[in-house]
Amino acid sequence: MHKNGFFSMLFHALFVTFIVAPLVVVMAMAFTSKGYLSLPTEGLSLRWFRALADNQEMLDAFTLSIKLGLASATIAALLAIPAALAISRYDFPGRGAVTGFLLSPLMIPSVVLGIAFLRFFSLAQIGGSFWALTLTHVIVVLPYALRLTLASTIGLERDIEHAALSLGASRWTAFYRVVLPRIRTGVVGGWMLAFIQSFDELTMTVFVATPGTTTLPVAMYNQISQTIDPLITAVSTVLIVGTLLLMLILDRMVGLDRVLIGEGK
Amino acid sequence: MAFLTLEGIVKTYGTFRAIDGLNLEVRHGEFIALLGPSGCGKTTTLQSIAGFVQPTEGRIVLDGRDITHVRPEQRGLGIVFQSYALFPHMTVAQNISFGLEMRGVPKAERGKRVDEALDLVRLAGLGERYPKALSGGQRQRVAIARALAIRPNLLLLDEPMSNLDAKLREEMHIELRAIQRELGITTILVTHDQVEAMTMSDRIAVMQKGRIVQIDTPFEAYERPHSPFASAFLGKTNAFAGAVQLRNDRCCHVQVHDTLMHVPHEDRALGNDVNVYIRPEKIRLVALGSGRFPGRVRLRVFLGNLWLMAVESRLGLVHMTLPNLGTPPPEEGSEVGLDWSDDDLRLLDREVTHGQV
Amino acid sequence: MARYDAERVGVAPWLLSGPALLVFIALLLAPLLLTAVLSLNLFSDTDGVVPSYSLGNYLEVFKDDYFHEIFLRTGGMALAVTVLCVLLGIPETIIIARMAPRWRSLFLLVVLGPLLISVVVRTLGWAILLGNNGLINDALQALGITDQPVKMLFTQLGVVIALTHVLVPFMVIAVWATLQRLDLQVEWAGLSLGASRLTVFRRIILPQIMPGVLSGSIIVFALAASAFATPAIIGGRRLKVVATAAYDEFLGTLNWPLGAAIAMLLLLANLIIILGCSKLAERRFKQVFE
Numbered sequence: 001m002h003k004n005g006f007f008s009m010l011f012h013a014l015f016v017t018f019i020v021a022p023l024v025v026v027m028a029m030a031f032t033s034k035g036y037l038s039l040p041t042e043g044l045s046l047r048w049f050r051a052l053a054d055n056q057e058m059l060d061a062f063t064l065s066i067k068l069g070l071a072s073a074t075i076a077a078l079l080a081i082p083a084a085l086a087i088s089r090y091d092f093p094g095r096g097a098v099t100g101f102l103l104s105p106l107m108i109p110s111v112v113l114g115i116a117f118l119r120f121f122s123l124a125q126i127g128g129s130f131w132a133l134t135l136t137h138v139i140v141v142l143p144y145a146l147r148l149t150l151a152s153t154i155g156l157e158r159d160i161e162h163a164a165l166s167l168g169a170s171r172w173t174a175f176y177r178v179v180l181p182r183i184r185t186g187v188v189g190g191w192m193l194a195f196i197q198s199f200d201e202l203t204m205t206v207f208v209a210t211p212g213t214t215t216l217p218v219a220m221y222n223q224i225s226q227t228i229d230p231l232i233t234a235v236s237t238v239l240i241v242g243t244l245l246l247m248l249i250l251d252r253m254v255g256l257d258r259v260l261i262g263e264g265k
Numbered sequence: 266m267a268f269l270t271l272e273g274i275v276k277t278y279g280t281f282r283a284i285d286g287l288n289l290e291v292r293h294g295e296f297i298a299l300l301g302p303s304g305c306g307k308t309t310t311l312q313s314i315a316g317f318v319q320p321t322e323g324r325i326v327l328d329g330r331d332i333t334h335v336r337p338e339q340r341g342l343g344i345v346f347q348s349y350a351l352f353p354h355m356t357v358a359q360n361i362s363f364g365l366e367m368r369g370v371p372k373a374e375r376g377k378r379v380d381e382a383l384d385l386v387r388l389a390g391l392g393e394r395y396p397k398a399l400s401g402g403q404r405q406r407v408a409i410a411r412a413l414a415i416r417p418n419l420l421l422l423d424e425p426m427s428n429l430d431a432k433l434r435e436e437m438h439i440e441l442r443a444i445q446r447e448l449g450i451t452t453i454l455v456t457h458d459q460v461e462a463m464t465m466s467d468r469i470a471v472m473q474k475g476r477i478v479q480i481d482t483p484f485e486a487y488e489r490p491h492s493p494f495a496s497a498f499l500g501k502t503n504a505f506a507g508a509v510q511l512r513n514d515r516c517c518h519v520q521v522h523d524t525l526m527h528v529p530h531e532d533r534a535l536g537n538d539v540n541v542y543i544r545p546e547k548i549r550l551v552a553l554g555s556g557r558f559p560g561r562v563r564l565r566v567f568l569g570n571l572w573l574m575a576v577e578s579r580l581g582l583v584h585m586t587l588p589n590l591g592t593p594p595p596e597e598g599s600e601v602g603l604d605w606s607d608d609d610l611r612l613l614d615r616e617v618t619h620g621q622v
Numbered sequence: 623m624a625r626y627d628a629e630r631v632g633v634a635p636w637l638l639s640g641p642a643l644l645v646f647i648a649l650l651l652a653p654l655l656l657t658a659v660l661s662l663n664l665f666s667d668t669d670g671v672v673p674s675y676s677l678g679n680y681l682e683v684f685k686d687d688y689f690h691e692i693f694l695r696t697g698g699m700a701l702a703v704t705v706l707c708v709l710l711g712i713p714e715t716i717i718i719a720r721m722a723p724r725w726r727s728l729f730l731l732v733v734l735g736p737l738l739i740s741v742v743v744r745t746l747g748w749a750i751l752l753g754n755n756g757l758i759n760d761a762l763q764a765l766g767i768t769d770q771p772v773k774m775l776f777t778q779l780g781v782v783i784a785l786t787h788v789l790v791p792f793m794v795i796a797v798w799a800t801l802q803r804l805d806l807q808v809e810w811a812g813l814s815l816g817a818s819r820l821t822v823f824r825r826i827i828l829p830q831i832m833p834g835v836l837s838g839s840i841i842v843f844a845l846a847a848s849a850f851a852t853p854a855i856i857g858g859r860r861l862k863v864v865a866t867a868a869y870d871e872f873l874g875t876l877n878w879p880l881g882a883a884i885a886m887l888l889l890l891a892n893l894i895i896i897l898g899c900s901k902l903a904e905r906r907f908k909q910v911f912e
Contacts, residue, residue, distance in 0.1 A: 016732060023747055106887060107892065107897075166908065202851050203851060338815075
């Protein structure tokens with residue numbers, strides 16, 4: 001391909017500015033020493049991070065989101081592994097339908113999911129509990145876990161498992177010692193992506209969250225709807241930095257391009 | 266007067282010299298093969314001619330016009346790419362017509378020339394297909410037709426056969442050669458396949474480390490290689506290390522182990538470290554007791570048209586090939602005699618770094 | 623694909639995918655069906671949800687100018703966001719693809735990374751930038767381009783800008799995927815046949831990345847049309863879109879059946895766009911690509 005010319009690089013610089021500007025601004029404002037939203041022109045201050053450390057509401061929401069992410073990503077991964085094996089290994093009638101069904105939450109607007117869950121919980125009288133919330137998140141994040149797991153099981157050579165069986169391994173041993181290590185990156189990548197999706201989920205959760213089960217994005221949304229203060233930029237900064245760290249780990253382990261681009265859709 | 270001249274071409278990437286002072290003169294209508302291993306600079310040379318790579322130094326003159334700094338789209342060369350680079354979203358006819366369209370050829374004329382090009386590569390009737398509906402060999406023909414349709418005065422072929430299977434490749438060698446003769450178009454082929462180079466070209470330019478180390482007709486290059494590298498690259502050979510013991514005006518006598526070999530028409534200083542070469546097909550199998558000296562058959566492999574043999578002798582392991590004339594040669598383990606004609610021996614100075622012989 | 627088609631199929635795949643399927647039937651299919659039923663119920667201020675079945679809610683949405691405006695606004699903004707994503711995403715992806723490998727992976731990370739950062743955080747950034755006392759207005763006034771702050775927060779323009787930022791990575795991903803399958807020699811082939819660089823792009827590169835552009839556009843449009851957080855924060859209370867309107871019916875006026883009807887229409891529109899356009903694109907390109 002050709003090299004990039006001057007105008008290409010100019011476009012690129014503007015594009016990158018467009019992408020990072022809002023994130024940089026949020027992070028910059030978190031370090032202000034003033035009581036209102038402003039750039040830290042008079043020196044950096046950790047005032048708002050200390051305020052955040054004392055804000056029990058935000059801390060509770062943060063803890064809840066972490067627990068929720070861990071639980072829903074783990075359940076989703078445990079459901080996704082056997083499903084991925086079924087889809088990639090067997091040519092059974094209904095295979096396409098099963099795949100489509102399990103990936104369908106990607107095509108349903110989050111608002112619709114939120115409304116559906118809210119209606120379901122109000123009829124079933126099980127709203128407001130941590131595990132009810134977890135199950136809704138399992139539905140939302142399972143497609144991500146499934147897609148990455150599928151990407152690794154589909155490329156799996158059938159011969160290696162047959163080789164293990166021919167060498168005397170039981171089916172379980174063959175799975176545990178040969179298959180699982182080969183799909184591990186897909187599973188781990190899928191789990192991490194599922195965790196991030198759960199941790200960031202707002203639109204669906206807004207409907208089913210109750211005062212006792214307020215996740216961090218919901219708490220932040222409620223706060224922003226009223227007023228934007230430096231505290232919220234401090235929370236955001238923690239989130240941005242945390243996500244960047246996770247991204248680096250994910251990039252090292254699986255390759256971020258594989259996670260994000262996967263099979264293209 | 267050369268039709269295409271490359272003068273002192275140098276291309277550096279950082280400290281790496283991909284082309285290192287290359288000179289080449291190609292006559293009008295000639296078919297030249299640039300032959301060499303990967304990394305020898307042959308593809309970079311082709312891309313310099315095409316204009317995709319800008320040489321660091323040197324001049325490229327085509328038909329009296331300096332094209333060193335002409336943009337690739339204005340050079341008007343026909344190029345067949347290794348991957349064929351067909352446009353997958355266009356039909357065969359649209360692919361071939363594309364270059365004509367760029368030249369503003371009127372529509373009616375385009376249709377005629379597309380048909381001509383399809384006829385030339387024997388694909389008449391397939392114009393409406395998309396590339397993905399064609400076989401590998403057909404795709405290659407389309408690539409050739411597309412390059413020729415613009416009636417270029419120079420055709421560049423970049424490893425054009427590397428994606429074809431062996432049998433198809435042989436057919437295409439002959440066919441492409443015939444097309445080239447028919448059109449009389451000056452052609453440069455880049456390849457690492459010595460058979461391909463020999464079958465198709467008028468002259469072979471053997472390349473090593475960014476330079477042309479020998480340029481000759483296929484027969485000359487094979488029979489009289491100028492270097493151990495060229496010798497090894499143009500087919501299998503036996504190499505025996507020795508030192509010059511005697512010399513006179515007609516030949517050199519080279520001591521190899523305890524044997525004195527007479528190499529005619531060669532002149533080297535006494536005591537020089539040299540290699541004596543002989544091609545496997547030049548060695549004859551004779552009855553035990555006759556010939557130069559005896560040996561024991563270590564390996565005998567049947568290849569259909571040939572027998573491949575390895576004979577243990579005083580010179581070490583001697584590789585030879587025998588045409589299959591109906592009677593199998595002696596079995597492995599048999600004692601045999603070896604013979605050759607001294608005219609078939611070649612002598613080359615041993616290179617300091619001759620790894621492969 | 624290595625599929626174990628030689629093995630006896632039997633119940634194994636159903637046992638393996640069973641747990642996931644059961645969870646999905648109980649917690650996805652059932653709630654969606656219940657919502658569909660709810661959308662047929664009626665609502666009264668005194669009794670709440672009335673279990674009678676009619677298409678009344680749908681008729682109300684179709685007849686009411688208030689909802690027309692919301693649906694049109696949502697569609698218009700989603701279209702604007704899609705066009706912007708195409709105009710920004712295609713060149714940027716090609717520019718990144720042309721970079722040296724280490725710059726390529728760095729900038730791919732910079733451009734796609736924000737996908738993993740919470741939408742709330744990204745939208746917050748735009749709320750700060752776009753405000754009347756925000757950085758963009760400060761800069762415009764300092765440069766003397768305007769005297770008065772340009773109102774961007776709580777406007778469609780603001781929502782479109784922020785949504786473009788949120789969704790443009792999806793376009794980059796889709797275009798990138800098709801660009802990876804492109805044989806790079808076609809560009810040289812085009813040049814060698816006498817085409818200018820612009821012609822090479824228009825006639826050779828663009829048609830080949832069209833499937834990616836289309837699928838990217840479908841994703842971006844669908845996500846923009848059903849976006850909630852960004853329109854809610856940047857658009858504010860008055861600039862409603864379909865998602866925020868449904869939210870208000872549910873959690874504000876508590877007219878659940880009407881909210882459910884809006885949700886069902888949104889779901890239907892979404893499915894038609896995603897499945898319909900994908901089918902169309904598939905048929906269009908099937909001949910050429912696999």
